[in-house]
Amino acid sequence: MSSNKSDRDRKIAKAGPYILRVDPGRYLWCACGRSQTQPFCDGSHTGTSHLPIEVEFKASTRVAWCGCKCSGKAHLCDGSHNQLSEAKAMAAKRE
């Protein structure tokens, strides 16, 4: 997990993945962590340095969407949430 400039306006939406079954189609994954419709974009990234990532599924699929916004695999949970400090994880739970 890095702490570059763009990390400063990124929020941890959840200290773990959103595991959801999705229908075929296109989805916009929230990369800024500010959306109220996690794990999907609601436009709240406006004014941040983040843009949502478009993901397309051709078939119904079970997806572990990254909630911590720190994954090295973009929208997919890669376990990076296990690297979050306890303080950051607690702050994410309170928000």
Ligand code: FES
């Ligand atoms: S929730 Fe982000 S890596 Fe698991």
